Amino acid sequence: MKFSSFAALSASLISSASAVTIAQINGNRYLSPYQGQRVTDVRGLVTAKGPNGFWIRSTTPDSDDRTSESIYVFGRAALPNATVGNVVSLNGRITEYRSSPAYVYLTEIDQPSNITTISTGNSVKPRVLGGLIGTVLGTSPPTQQYISLDNGDIFAVPNNVSQISVVNPVLQPRLYGMDFWESINGELVTVRSPRAVSRPNNFGDVWVVGNWITTGNNDRGSLTVRDRDANPETVIIGSPLDGTDNADVKLGDSLADITGVVTYTFGFYYILPQTGLRVTSSKSPTRPPPTKLVSIGKCSGITMGQYNVENLSPKSGALIGEIAAQIVNDLRSPDLLFIQEIQDNNGATNDAVVDANLTLSALTSAINAASSTVSYTAVDIDPVDDQDGGQPGGNIRVAYLYNPKVLRLHNPRPGSSTDATEVLPGPELSFNPGRIDPTNEAWRASRKPLVAAWETLDGKNKFFTVNVHWTSKGGGSSLQGDARPPVNGGVAQRNAQAQITGDFIAQILEEDSNAAIVSAGDYNEFTFVQPLETFASASGLVDLDVAAGILPVERYTYTFDMNTQQLDHMYVSPKVARLLRFPQFEHVHVSSWVLADEVVSDHDPSVAKLNICT
Incomplete structure (x- = not known):
């Protein structure tokens, strides 16, 4: 179904161009110089067919690697007249199409x-991508930058300062990943020796890389997002053209090996394979080993874990037991657990219930x-109804589970949902536990x-x-x-939250400059993007991944699209960082490594073993 076109031109304004090549139609930019015009006698070899059209490759290619030699011909009625292997001539209209204003336009011929x-x-x-000399020949995608319009930093703030549809930059396919995929849009290609860098999405689509240079490679074979590098060398494999399904x-x-046509849809460059994906081998072990970090029950070896348990409520059923088993078996029952996304007692039922005691x-x-060795005590503060964001009616909040045989609250005096705890001389907390400035506008529809x-x-x-658990x-x-x-959704609000949280810790x-402090949870941000840079600067805390010497490519707790990435972090005060014994911090990839139907929570938990002795 067609949703929009680049311009609605009246019949009286439509011009025509005869005998243009496919390379000329595509041009060396994102938008065709012939958009809106009718063309005649366009010649090409039919390379593939889909349910709503077919792809043709020019029989008179040029020598410009910026201009794709292939194009999509949209029109179901034309399919009987197109057979793979035939060279055809056709007339049509050049259209720039996208189904959402957030997407890049796809140049196509319609009304054939x-x-x-x-x-x-x-x-x-097919055109074979990659190989040992693929970068030299321009058949391998660049590995760091997406497009010149990002000015070298895809995570820069402010976002959305320019649009491809407005600037229509000249393609530089040997420098920028998006330019590379655009320069072969419509082409039939083969990806040799591919590997999966994601699990399938809800439609069975999988991100892969092929036999070309990649950056951000972690031990599991996927690619970890890093500062200024979000891995543009990946491509998503969509639904097979033969109607089969991709393997799980x-x-x-x-x-x-994957052979298929390059296209742009649903906000990404895709390869639509001729046949379904087939797995040839898998990584071993299939699941991560349990953490090696075990509490010694004393201040010199306290274990702390963090885990976003994804909308946990009594309605979660068997998932509660699976989360519990991971805490016991994979995290080995830490002394203190930082938990995010605890819902109220009836989950997403949107009523006045906010209590999460059940x-x-x-849990x-x-x-x-x-069979845990620890019988936990829980600590939380109920939010104001429908004020903390997340799933409507769920009233998600953060909570602690702690081992009462090792720890206890110091001078407990719990605050309410709207009480703001303050730092008193000592240092002491006016409310313990308490919320940080909970009525501040920065926490609107977000967890405190x-x-x-x-x-x-x-x-x-x-x-x-x-x-x-900062805003999403x-x-x-x-x-x-x-x-x-x-657009980095919520970045301005997270930055405000970072400042408030950091300022509180700084107090x-x-x-006491020698205070032992641990801040942990789901920050919903990367350490090299503004909110966490603000937090680190304001708080004076140290990123525990850095202090523990974890390699940047192994810092991941979440898989999203083409990237493994880290949204969940632990920060410690300088004293705790000084006393850290290498490498007393681990990310346990119980979510990232498994099949989609084996995922319990969408986040990986982490465990640290820390010295908090006075």
């Missing part, structure tokens, strides 16, 4: 007519049933941080924690979309 077969039975050879794949799976008791009971002061049972060692990236745009740099350090 006068389709004439010139020859039959011709060989159809896991991160890092090796796949059989949710938390269901702690399931942990006990999983839960701060707490803790002590060991002998009362000699005190430390502070801040459990965060909802409303963001595709990395391969029209807006450049892409503790002003009272």
Whole structure:
């Protein structure tokens, strides 16, 4: 179904161009110089057919690697007149099409007519991408930058300062990933020795890389997003043209060679394969090993875990037991757990219920049933109804689970949902646990941080924690979309939240520069993007990944589109960082490594072993 075109031109304004080549139609930019015009006697070899049209490749190619030699011909009625291997001539209209204003336009020929077969039975050879000299020949995608309009930083703030549809830049396919895929849009290609860098999305589509240079390679075979590098060398494999289904794949799976046509749809450059994906081998082990970090039950070896449990409520059913089993078996029952996305007692039912005591008791009971060595006590503060965002009616919040045989709250005095805890001389908290400035506009429709002061049972060692779940990236745009740099949804609000949270932590350090502080949770941001740069600067805390020496490519807790990435972080005060023993921090990839139907939460948990001795 067609939703929009680049311009609605009246019949009296439509011009025509005769005997132009496909390369001339595509031009060396994103938008065709012939858009809106009618063309005649366009000649090409039919390379592939889909349900609504077919692709043709020029029989008179030029030598410009910026101009694609292939194009899509849209029109179901024309399909009987197009046979793969035939050279055809046709007339039509050049259209720029997209189904959403957030996407890049696709140049195509629609309203095809006068389709004439010139020859039959011709060989159809795909263009092979990659290889040892692919970069030199321009058959391998660039590995870091997406497009010149990002000005070197795809994560730069402000976002959406220019649009491809407005600027229509000249393609530079050997420098920029999007330019590369645009320069072969419509082409029949082969990807040799591909590997999966994602699991399938809800439509069975899988991101892959082929036999070409890649950056951000982690031990699992996927690509981790890093500063200024969001891996444009990837491409998504869509629905097979023969109507079959793609195999269910896991991160890092090796796949059989893929042959298909390049197109742009749903906000990304796709390859539509001739046949379904086939797995040839998988990574071992299939699941990550349990953490090696085990509590010693003393201040010099306290274990702390963080886990976004994805809308957990009593209605989560068997998932509660699976989350519990992961906490016990994979995280080995840390002394203190920073938990995000605990819902109220009836989950997404949108009523006045905000209490989560049944949710938390269901989780702690399931942990006990999983033979945990720890019988946890839960700590949370109920939000104001429908004020903390997330799934409507769910009233999600952050919470702590702690081992009462190792830790206890220091001078407990819980605050309410609207009470703002303050840093008092000592340092002490006016409310413990308490929320940080919960009525501030920065927390509108978002979770409020839960701060707490803790002590060991002998009362000699005190430390502070801040459990965060900043506003989501909802409303963001595709990395391969029209807006450049892409829209990072919620970035301004997260930056305000970062400043508030960081300023609060700085007050503790002003009272005691040697204080032990741990801030952890789902920050919904990367460490090299403005909100977390603001947080680190304002708070004075140290990124535990850096302090623990974890390689940048192994810092991931979430898989989204083509990237493994880190949204969940742990930060510690300088004292805790100084006392850290290498490498006392681990990300446990119980979500990222498994098949889609084995995912319990969409986030990976993490575990640290820290010295919080006074």
